[in-house]
Structures are given as structure tokens and as C-alpha cells.
Amino acid sequence: MINTNRFALNRIAAPALGLSEFFDLATSLGMEAVELRNDIRGGSVTDGIEGPKVLRMAKAAGANGVKIITINALQQFNLPSARMKALGELESLLTLCRELECPALVLCPNNRPDDGRTAEQKFHDTIEALNTYAPLFSSAGVRGYVEALGFGISSLSSIQTALKAIGESGASCYRVLxxxxxxxxxxxxxxxxxxxxxxEKIGLVHISGVEANIDKSAFTDAHRMLPGPKDIMKSAELVQRIERAGYKGFYSFEPFSPEIQSLEKNELARLVRASIQYLQEVCL
Structure with missing residues (x-):
């Protein structure tokens, strides 16, 4: 069975909560880890609060505090035309990671329909980006978690391809998400x-479920609920598979659905507990 303290909560699950409330929610669920984001609440990872103060808030949450395990995310990391912007943002995010004692930053690929590059060029640009960013990650003592986005328009949709790019970069600071x-x-x-x-190359696993009776080509982030028995993706089976292969890291709930995000805190907590129990039962 997966211990409850191996589950984490991504802030996308409760974007309306202030940081203290969010940290307290996570600890009330028996969690020891959370993820913060730079794409909610006006784009501020810390709601405008200085990093050292946020770290103190996290350590004071619940009985034992909570660890901020990632910041999501550096976007379009593998798009050459966005490279200069990404480098500036990366430096700021890595500084914040250090202030928050956060061990990792998520890297998301370009995911726009106007990307006219060939598959070969996208792969080459991904390697080039990883090589460019590696000294900054290494200097900061922070890992980069490369996330493949499965959408048809994504410039990096395969974990296998992501691992190949990381391998060809030769950099040791990267893992896959x-x-x-x-x-x-x-x-x-x-x-x-x-x-x-x-x-052994996985840094983190994001979990969600889809219950909508639609073709997967129509899936959007808004369909992402909490994993449960009605999940047509059968996320629990992938979790079970990863567990059996030896994964020992965190599973972080990342439900983008407005239906989940708008829940009152106690109801959200109830549903997260039910999802944890479901996953634990599947993975006995």
C-alpha cells in the first residue's frame, strides 16, 4: 500500500486558498509535500509574499510542517524564440526555489498550434535547451523535472523522447515528471x-482522473478530476504499474477541473481522502 505521506497536493487543486490555508489543508490530509505554481493568482508563486516568510509558513503548518517539492513551471522551455525570456524567468525561479528550499522546478514544452517545427527540430531544440539551462540548475542545486505534455499540439509528448533528450544532453540535473x-x-x-x-529517472508523478464520456482527442485540462473508480483513463493502473516497478517518490494530485477548484475546503478534503483510499486499495 502507498503510505499517505507519499501523496502531495498541487496548488491547482485549491487556487482560491491563501498559502497558509493551502499548507494547512495538505497537512490535515496527512501529506508532507505540496507544489506551488506561477500560473494562478496573478502569476505570483508566493502571492507576493517574500520567499523566506513563505518557507516559515510552510514549516509551521500542522504538527510537522510541509515541504514545497516543486514550482510549476518554466513554460515553453524548448522553444528557441522564447529562450531569452525563459532564461530570465529561470534565474528568478531558481532563486525562489533556493529561498523556499524547494528541490525541483518543472519544465513544460511548447504547446501551441502554431509551432511549425519538424519533429527532428523539436527534439534538437529540446536537447539544446537542456544543455543551456543545465549550468544554472547545477549552480542552484535544483533539479529540472521535464514534463511531456500528451496533447497533439505538444512539442514534447513522449516520456521516452524526453528521456532520450536528457540522455543526449549529458546533464545529471534532470529527471522526468x-x-x-x-x-x-x-x-x-x-x-x-x-x-x-x-x-529511477522519475522525479515526480502527477495524478488526476477523467470521468467525462468523450473521446480522448477532446480531453482538456478542465476535464481533470481526482482519480477514482469512474476514471476512464484508469490512472490507478498506471500508478500500480509504476509502484510495482520500484517507484518510491511522491504522487501529487493535479486536478484542473473548475468543479474541483470551486469546492469548499472541507468537501475538497473529503474527496482527496477518498481518492487516496481508492489508490491505496488498488495498489495493495
Missing amino acids: IDTFHSYLGPDKPEFFDDPSVI
Whole structure:
């Protein structure tokens, strides 16, 4: 069974909560870890609060505090035309990671329909970006978690391709971020995650579920609920597979659905507990 303290909460689940409330919610669920974001609440990771103060707030939450395990995310990391902007943003985010004692920053690929690059060029640009950013990550003592987005317009939709790019970069500061939603949409076969050599390169796993009775080509982030028995993606089966292959890290709830985000705090907590219990039962 997956211990409750191996589950984490991404702030996208409760964007209306202030940081103290969010940290307290996580600890009330038996969690020890959370993820913060730069795409909600006006784009401020810390709601305009200085990093050292946020760190103190996190450590004071609940009985034992909570660890900020990632900041989501550096966007369009592999798009050359956005490179200068990304470098400036990366430096700021890495500084904040250090202030928050946060060990990792998520890297998201370009995901826009006007990307006219060939697959070969996208791969080359991904390697080039990883090489460019690696000295900054290494200097800061922070890892980069490369996330493949499974959407058809994504410039990096495969974890297998992401791992190949990381390998060709030769940089040791990177890991991959697995997302059950994007793994379902993307080209990688579930059997790919049976390989222990793949599992050891995973930094984090994002989990969500989809209950809408629609074709997966119509899936959007707004369909992402909490994993449960009605999940047509069967995220729990991927979690079970990853567990059996030896994964020992965190599983972070990342539900983008407005239906989840608008829940009152106690109701959200109830549903997260139910999802944890469901995943624990599947992964006995």
C-alpha cells in the first residue's frame, strides 16, 4: 500500500486558498509535500509574499510542517524564440526555489498550434535547451523535472523522447515528471513504465482522473478530476504499474477541473481522502 505521506497536493487543486490555508489543508490530509505554481493568482508563486516568510509558513503548518517539492513551471522551455525570456524567468525561479528550499522546478514544452517545427527540430531544440539551462540548475542545486505534455499540439509528448533528450544532453540535473493524464494522451505504451531503469529517472508523478464520456482527442485540462473508480483513463493502473516497478517518490494530485477548484475546503478534503483510499486499495 502507498503510505499517505507519499501523496502531495498541487496548488491547482485549491487556487482560491491563501498559502497558509493551502499548507494547512495538505497537512490535515496527512501529506508532507505540496507544489506551488506561477500560473494562478496573478502569476505570483508566493502571492507576493517574500520567499523566506513563505518557507516559515510552510514549516509551521500542522504538527510537522510541509515541504514545497516543486514550482510549476518554466513554460515553453524548448522553444528557441522564447529562450531569452525563459532564461530570465529561470534565474528568478531558481532563486525562489533556493529561498523556499524547494528541490525541483518543472519544465513544460511548447504547446501551441502554431509551432511549425519538424519533429527532428523539436527534439534538437529540446536537447539544446537542456544543455543551456543545465549550468544554472547545477549552480542552484535544483533539479529540472521535464514534463511531456500528451496533447497533439505538444512539442514534447513522449516520456521516452524526453528521456532520450536528457540522455543526449549529458546533464545529471534532470529527471522526468510523469503525469497520468498526459501519459494517457501521449504515445508511450503503459509497458514502458515496467522498466526499473525508467523508474529511477522519475522525479515526480502527477495524478488526476477523467470521468467525462468523450473521446480522448477532446480531453482538456478542465476535464481533470481526482482519480477514482469512474476514471476512464484508469490512472490507478498506471500508478500500480509504476509502484510495482520500484517507484518510491511522491504522487501529487493535479486536478484542473473548475468543479474541483470551486469546492469548499472541507468537501475538497473529503474527496482527496477518498481518492487516496481508492489508490491505496488498488495498489495493495
